Amino acid sequence: MSNTSAMSAVSMVRNQTRICTVGHAPRARLPRGSGGVHPVKIGGGNHIVLQTMAKQKTFEGLLKEIRSAEKCGAEMIRLAVPSATAAKILGRLKEKVTIPLVADIHFDPLLALAALENGADKIRINPGNFLDEKMLEKVLAAAARSGAAIRIGVNAGSLEKDLWEKYGAPNADALAESAKRWTNKVEKFGFQNFVVSLKSSRAAVMIEAYKKFAAMCPHVPLHLGVTEAGPGISGAVKCAVGIGSLLSLGIGNTIRVSTSGPIEEEIRIGKEILKSLGLYSLEPDLISCPGCGRAEVDINKLAKEVQKIICGINKPLRIAVMGCAVNALGEAREADFAIAGGKKCGALFMNGKLYASAVPEKELLKEFRKMLEENI
Numbered sequence: 001m002s003n004t005s006a007m008s009a010v011s012m013v014r015n016q017t018r019i020c021t022v023g024h025a026p027r028a029r030l031p032r033g034s035g036g037v038h039p040v041k042i043g044g045g046n047h048i049v050l051q052t053m054a055k056q057k058t059f060e061g062l063l064k065e066i067r068s069a070e071k072c073g074a075e076m077i078r079l080a081v082p083s084a085t086a087a088k089i090l091g092r093l094k095e096k097v098t099i100p101l102v103a104d105i106h107f108d109p110l111l112a113l114a115a116l117e118n119g120a121d122k123i124r125i126n127p128g129n130f131l132d133e134k135m136l137e138k139v140l141a142a143a144a145r146s147g148a149a150i151r152i153g154v155n156a157g158s159l160e161k162d163l164w165e166k167y168g169a170p171n172a173d174a175l176a177e178s179a180k181r182w183t184n185k186v187e188k189f190g191f192q193n194f195v196v197s198l199k200s201s202r203a204a205v206m207i208e209a210y211k212k213f214a215a216m217c218p219h220v221p222l223h224l225g226v227t228e229a230g231p232g233i234s235g236a237v238k239c240a241v242g243i244g245s246l247l248s249l250g251i252g253n254t255i256r257v258s259t260s261g262p263i264e265e266e267i268r269i270g271k272e273i274l275k276s277l278g279l280y281s282l283e284p285d286l287i288s289c290p291g292c293g294r295a296e297v298d299i300n301k302l303a304k305e306v307q308k309i310i311c312g313i314n315k316p317l318r319i320a321v322m323g324c325a326v327n328a329l330g331e332a333r334e335a336d337f338a339i340a341g342g343k344k345c346g347a348l349f350m351n352g353k354l355y356a357s358a359v360p361e362k363e364l365l366k367e368f369r370k371m372l373e374e375n376i
């Protein structure tokens with residue numbers, strides 16, 4: 001399948017899903033000039049929503065983190081709500097920020113109600129530790145009243161006991177059955193504004209689980225994630241494999257990368273996953289060669305400097321940095337802007353055509369920046 005037809009297949013499947021809307025009408029307490037709430041739509045033909053989860057606990061720490069996450073490109077942020085105090089902090093945060101806030105609830109359904117009273121835009125409930133169906137009905141009724149969304153967040157680490165016993169492990173079938181069971185319960189109450197996730201720390205298991213559930217309930221928007229993916233490169237690779245594999249099949253409507261690292265790093269990884277599939281349009285995609293014995297310029301330095309130069313450009317440009325002529329012409333032809341290294345010099349390309357040749361290596365970055373400034 002060609003790239004284009006693969007992507008249209010992706011859009012086709014996404015278009016089949018129902019839309020979940022997160023973020024409701026501005027509360028009276030929002031500060032003047034805050035711009036109001038911009039609801040985020042998940043599913044249908046909408047773009048893949050990039051979200052993250054805060055790691056701080058205090059009001060000040062959370063406010064700083066939320067603002068940083070928003071600046072980095074997150075479109076909604078989840079906060080742990082393990083206590084009534086945390087629910088109140090969420091309420092205070094709602095007075096300061098307009099990005100939708102999601103309350104992460106485990107064990108105590110009353111905290112879901114408290115979070116909704118404090119303005120939560122969405123509630124994540126975990127079927128494995130949210131067993132009371134009467135309370136589920138109350139939470140859904142409160143969410144419906146306030147216009148909040150729900151995520152049924154199935155997790156391999158907290159699968160329901162009967163499914164553990166039935167399957168002997170939190171495998172893909174067990175996760176899919178749990179998700180289907182809770183989808184049925186939520187739909188039985190007539191509630192439709194929800195998404196589902198089926199997370200495992202094993203990318204292979206979560207891929208299979210999402211595929212199975214997507215086949216069972218193609219109308220339900222899906223939140224993708226590999227849970228507890230780990231730190232740094234290993235976490236990033238697991239998330240890219242899990243989330244990326246599903247997105248490439250047209251499965252998934254919102255993503256969260258969960259690594260043991262700063263929130264900004266998680267968002268960065270999420271953006272790169274989306275960019276690698278052509279699903280992110282607010283930043284350039286940088287292509288750079290790894291360098292080899294043919295390179296006569298410092299390709300690593302060049303690529304890092306170009307990355308700094310293009311930081312802040314919010315257009316889906318394709319930018320290539322190549323060490324020599326071997327693949328440079330092909331990449332340059334496909335790129336909006338490109339640099340190709342030569343013997344202690346380089347050539348610049350724009351829209352696939354030669355823009356300047358034999359630019360001395362020490363002038364390359366300056367001339368590249370000038371080309372961008374004059375032509376974007």
Ligand code: SF4
Nearest residue numbers: 289291292295323324
């Ligand atoms: S583009 Fe040239 S320098 Fe870069 S990896 Fe390929 S052959 Fe080596």
